[in-house]
Amino acid sequence: GQQVMQIPQYQHVQEGEDFTTYCNSSTTLSNIQWYKQRPGGHPVFLIQLVKSGEVKKQKRLTFQFGEAKKNSSLHITATQTTDVGTYFCAGRAFGNEKLTFGTGTRLTIIP
């Protein structure tokens, strides 16, 4: 079945440093979504990417969808303490209505 892997599993950064998490799917995706889950909270939808090579920005967050639509990345510039949490990608394969979540990257910030 479809698998979605994320690396790294954990990332500790100094406040102000940049952070990147990578998402890789075993199958070609029709679209990919990103979610953020704060400690003790629930996942919150951030964005959806649909087109090959698509790049979207939300303030300090930059999301990319690979040309082959099998990988994606989330980059945060100049991290802040409010960025703490686990970031999940979630991909949907063509012809499959199910969304498969990645394993997540847990970000902690060192003040």
Add this chain to the structure above:
Amino acid sequence: DGGITQSPKYLFRKEGQNVTLSCEQNLNHDAMYWYRQDPGQGLRLIYYSQIVNDFQKGDIAEGYSVSREKKESFPLTVTSAQKNPTAFYLCASSSSTGGVYGYTFGSGTRLTVV
């Protein structure tokens, strides 16, 4: 305000008992989902429903059951057949297959078997 309500927030169950987790949404979403999250792991799909009176098994449906008698409600029953039920359970909903707004999640139920 529209959203998804899960109850209870914490639930303790004795081994051998069935328990039902509630999930209600007032977003008028067609699709609803149940996920299980274990510490340090991602979300695994238990069951999903795209329309009233119809639902499909996800990746880890064994030991669970659901019903979808109303559009707003999608309760999950954790049966005694579930070998390791202690986990964080998340309910979500979406319009059709998610669209540009993704899934909306409830605040979750933490189930502990004692």
